[in-house]
Amino acid sequence: MARMNRRFKKKRSSFPFFLILLLILAGAGGYIFITYFEGDKPQIASSNSPEYIGNNTPFNLTVSDKKSGLRSVKIAAIQNGKEKVIFSKEFPRQGKDTIGTNQETINVVLNAKALNLKEGKAVLKVEVTDYSFRGLLKGNLAILAHDITIDTKPPRIAIIHSEKYIKPGGAGIVIYRVDDQIKHGVMLNDNYHPGFPLTDGSDSKYIAYIALPYTASEITKSVIIAEDAAGNRTVKPFAPVMQKAKQKKDRINVGDSFLSVKIPEFEVHYPEMEGALVQKYLYANRNVRTMNNQKIHDLCMNPEMTRLWSGKFLRMAGSSRAGFADHRTYYYNGDAIDKQVHLGMDIASTQHAPIKAAGTGKVIFADYLGIYGNMVMLDHGQGVVSLYSHLSQINVAPGDSLSKGDILGNSGKSGMAGGDHLHFSMLINGIFVTPKEWWDQHWIEVTIDGPLADAKF
Numbered sequence: 290m291a292r293m294n295r296r297f298k299k300k301r302s303s304f305p306f307f308l309i310l311l312l313i314l315a316g317a318g319g320y321i322f323i324t325y326f327e328g329d330k331p332q333i334a335s336s337n338s339p340e341y342i343g344n345n346t347p348f349n350l351t352v353s354d355k356k357s358g359l360r361s362v363k364i365a366a367i368q369n370g371k372e373k374v375i376f377s378k379e380f381p382r383q384g385k386d387t388i389g390t391n392q393e394t395i396n397v398v399l400n401a402k403a404l405n406l407k408e409g410k411a412v413l414k415v416e417v418t419d420y421s422f423r424g425l426l427k428g429n430l431a432i433l434a435h436d437i438t439i440d441t442k443p444p445r446i447a448i449i450h451s452e453k454y455i456k457p458g459g460a461g462i463v464i465y466r467v468d469d470q471i472k473h474g475v476m477l478n479d480n481y482h483p484g485f486p487l488t489d490g491s492d493s494k495y496i497a498y499i500a501l502p503y504t505a506s507e508i509t510k511s512v513i514i515a516e517d518a519a520g521n522r523t524v525k526p527f528a529p530v531m532q533k534a535k536q537k538k539d540r541i542n543v544g545d546s547f548l549s550v551k552i553p554e555f556e557v558h559y560p561e562m563e564g565a566l567v568q569k570y571l572y573a574n575r576n577v578r579t580m581n582n583q584k585i586h587d588l589c590m591n592p593e594m595t596r597l598w599s600g601k602f603l604r605m606a607g608s609s610r611a612g613f614a615d616h617r618t619y620y621y622n623g624d625a626i627d628k629q630v631h632l633g634m635d636i637a638s639t640q641h642a643p644i645k646a647a648g649t650g651k652v653i654f655a656d657y658l659g660i661y662g663n664m665v666m667l668d669h670g671q672g673v674v675s676l677y678s679h680l681s682q683i684n685v686a687p688g689d690s691l692s693k694g695d696i697l698g699n700s701g702k703s704g705m706a707g708g709d710h711l712h713f714s715m716l717i718n719g720i721f722v723t724p725k726e727w728w729d730q731h732w733i734e735v736t737i738d739g740p741l742a743d744a745k746f
Contacts, residue, residue: 327356327357327421327423327429328421328423328429329354329356329429330419330429330430330431331352331353331354331359331417331418331419331429331431332352332353332354332431333350333351333352333415333417333431333433334350334351334352334353335348335349335350335351335415335433336349336350337349338350338413338433338435339399339413339437339518339519340437340438340518341437341438341439341440341517341518341519341520342366342399342401342406342411342413342437342438342439342440342519343399343401343439343440343441343517343519343520343521344400344401344402344403344441344519344520344521345398345400345520345521345522346398346399346400346401346519346520347396347397347398347399347520348364348396348397348398348399348413349394349395349396349397350364350394350395350415350433351392351393351394351395352392352393352395352415352417352431353391353392353393354391354392354417354419354420354429355391356419356421357419357420357421357428357429358380358390358391358419358420359380359390359391359392359393359417359418359419359420360379360380360418360419360420360428361377361378361379361380361416361417361418362376362377362378362380362393362395362415362416362417362418363376363377363378363415363416363417364376364377364395364397364413364414364415365413365414365416366399366404366406366411366412366413366414366437367411367412367414368406368407368409368410368411368412368439369407372414373404373405373406375397375399375404376395376397378393378395380393382420399413399520401439401440401441401519402441406439407439408439408440408441408442409438409439410436410437410438410439411436411437411438411439412434412435412436412437413434413435413436413437414432414433414434415432415433415434416430416431416432417430417431417432418430418431438519439519440469440517440518440519440521441519441521442469442521443515443517443521443522443523444467444468444469444470444473444515444516444517444521444522444523445467445468445469445523446465446466446467446473446513446515446523446525447465447466447467448463448464448465448513448525448527449464449465449466449494449740449743449744450462450463450464450740450743450744451463451464451465451527451528451529452499452527452529452736453529453530454529454530454531454532455499455501455508455529455530455531455532456501456531456532456533456534456723457501457502457503457504457505457506457531457534457614458501458502458503458534458613458614458721458722458723459500459501459532459534459722459723459726460498460499460500460501460715460717460722460726460727460736461498461499461500461529461736462496462497462498462499462736462737462740462741463475463482463496463497463499463513463527464487464494464495464496464740464741464744465484465494465495465497465513465525466492466493466494466495467484467493467495467513467515467523468493469517470515470516470517471516471517471518472515472516473495473513473514473515473516474497474513474514475497475499475511475512475513475514476510476511476512476514477499477500477501477508477510477511477529478501478502478505478508478509478510478511479510480500480502480718480720481718482497482498482499482500482672482717482718483497483672483718484496484497485497485594485595485596485670485671485672486594486595487741487744488745494744496671496741496744497513497672498671498672498673498717498718499717499718500716500717500718500720500722501531501720502720502721503534503536503613503614503630503632503721505531507531508529508531511526511527511528511529512524512525512526512527513525513526513527534614534723536614536615536616537612537614537615537616538615538616538617538618539611539615539616539617539618539631540617540618540620541617541618541619541620542619542620542621543567543570543619543620543621543626544621545566547707548566548567548569548570549566551570551573551705552566552569552570552573554703554704555569555573555577555659556569558657558659559572559573559577559659567621567626570621571626571627573659573660573705574619574627574629574660574705575627575629577659577660578629578659578660578705580659581658581659581660581661582632584658585658585661585666585676585716585719586719587719588653588654588666588674589666589668589672589674589716589718589719590718590719592668592670592671592672592673592674592718593651593668593669593670593671594670594671595670595671596669596670596671596673597648597649597650597651597668597669597670598648598649598650598669598670598673598693599648599649599693600648600693600730600733601727601728601729601730601732601733602647602648602675602715602724602727602728603645603646603647603648603693603694603728604636604647604713604724604728605636605638605642605644605645605700605711605713606638607636607637607638607642607710607711608636608637608638609634609635609636610635610636610637610710611631611633611634611635612631612634613631613632613633613634613721613722613723613724613725614630614631614632614723615630615631616628616630617629617630617631632714632721633676633678633712633713633714633721633724634712634713634714634723634724634725635710635711635712635713636710636711636713637700637708637709637710637711638700640700640709641681641682641699641700641701641709642699642700642709642711643696643698643699644665644677644680644696644697644698644699644700644711645693645694645695645696645697646667646675646691646692646693646694646695646696646697647667647675647693647713647727648667648669648673648675648693649669649690649691649692649693650667650668650669650670650674650675650690650691651667651668651688651689651690651691652665652666652667652668652685652686652687652688652689652690652691652697653666653667653668653674653687654666654687655683655685655686655687655689655697656683657703657704658678658704659704659705660704660705661676661678661679661704661705661712662678662679662680662701662702662703662704662705662706663678663679663680663681663682663683663698663701663703663704664676664677664678664679664680664704665677665678665680665683665685665697665698667691667697672717672718673715673716673717674715674716674717674719675713675714675715675716675727676712676713676714676715676716677697677698677711677712677713678703678704678711678712678714679700679701679702679703679704679706679709679710679711679712680698680699680700680701680703680711681698681699681700681701681702681703681709682698682699682701683697683698684696684697684698684699685697685698715727
C-alpha cells in the first residue's frame with residue numbers, strides 16, 4: 290500500500306513538469322509560427338502609377354514588409370501574353386532577428402522602345418515577396434497590376450504666330466496648335482510661360498503670354514514645349530529678335546527725416562530689423578524688397594484660365610514721377626549706400642486720388658506688403674496681372690471681381706514712398722514688364738488682338 294502511494298506521488302509530481310514542457314514547446318512553436326510563418330502580405334504604394342508608357346515615363350513606388358522583411362520585387366510589362374521585365378531585385382537576409390529589408394523606394398524610367406513594346410494596350414505588373422515560410426517557403430506574395438497604354442508618339446506642335454520682336458522688360462504672345470498633350474507652354478530664356486485655350490480648346494489652339502525680364506542681355510532659348518501623358522516630349526523653336534531698351538539712371542537721396550517717419554512703419558511688420566535707422570532702411574530696401582517680390586511672383590502662379598480683359602489698360606491721370614526699370618542709386622549723407630531697380634511706373638496727381646482698375650480682373654491680393662505698402666493685385670487671366678501700391682486706402686478684398694474703371698482704393702504713401710502717388714506695375718507670369726505697352730491701344734492691336742483675330746481662321 291505504501292509502495293502504491295509512493296508511485297502515485299511520483300507520477301503526480303512529474304505531471305507539472307510535462308505540462309510546463311508542453312507549454313514551453315507550444316509557446317516556442319507559436320513563436321516560430323508567428324515569426325516565420327506570418328501571413329501578412331508585403332505592401333505596395335505608388336504615387337504616380339502611370340496610365341500611359343512612352344519612352345521616358347517615370348514610375349515611383351515604395352514596397353515594404355514590417356514583419357519578415359522583403360525578399361524580392363519585380364516590375365514587368367505584359368503585352369500579348371509576353372512578359373518584359375523592367376526591374377528586378379533580390380533582398381539578402383540580414384540576420385536572425387531582421388530577416389529582410391523592411392522598406393525600399395524604387396524609381397524607374399519606363400522606356401517602351403527599349404522594352405520592344407508595341408503601341409496599344411498592356412498591363413503593368415508589380416510582384417513583391419517576403420521572407421515568410423508560407424507558400425512552401427516562397428513567402429507571401431503581393432501583386433499590383435493595372436492596364437496601361439503604350440504611346441511613343443510625341444505631340445505635334447504647329448506654330449500659328451510667334452513674337453518677332455521683344456525688348457527686355459517687354460511682353461508678347463505665341464499662338465500654337467498642339468495635340469495629345471497634358472502640359473505645354475513656352476520657354477523664353479529660363480522662364481516658363483504656360484499655354485491657355487484660345488477658345489474652348491476644341492480646336493487645340495493655345496496662347497502663351499511671354500515676357501523678357503528687364504535684366505536680359507540676349508535671348509538664349511525660345512521654344513514651345515509639349516509633353517503628353519506618356520512623357521513623350523516635343524520641342525519646337527521660334528526666333529524672336531531682341532530689341533534694345535533704354536534704361537534710365539536715377540538718384541534717390543535718403544534723409545534722416547524720411548527714415549524717422551518710415552522705419553517705425555516697417556518695424557511693426559519686420560521686428561527682426563536691427564541697428565541704426567540707416568541699417569534698418571537697408572534691410573527693408575534689400576531683404577524686404579526681395580521677399581516682397583518673391584511673394585508677388587508666387588501670387589501670379591495660379592491665374593484664371595480665360596482672358597478677362599479687353600482693350601488697352603487704363604493709366605491713372607497725373608504726372609510721371611519714375612519709370613519702369615529705372616536703375617536707382619540711393620545716397621545717405623552724400624554717400625552711395627544701395628542700388629535697386631524700380632519695377633513699375635510712379636504717377637502722382639492729387640492727394641488720396643481714387644485709383645481705378647486698369648482692366649477687368651479678379652482681386653488676388655489686397656493687404657500690406659512691405660516696400661509696396663498697401664497693395665492690390667488684379668488677375669486679368671492667362672498670366673496677365675496688374676499691381677497698385679502705396680495706397681492710403683483699400684476698398685476691395687481677395688476674390689472680388691472688378692470691371693475696368695472700378696475704384697479699388699486711394700493713392701497714398703504707405704510702404705517705401707516719400708510722397709502721395711500710385712506705383713503701378715504689370716506682370717506676365719510673375720515677371721515685371723513695362724506698363725507703357727499695356728497702356729498703348731496700338732500695341733495691344735498689333736501685338737495681341739490682331740494675331741488672335743488671324744488665328745481664328
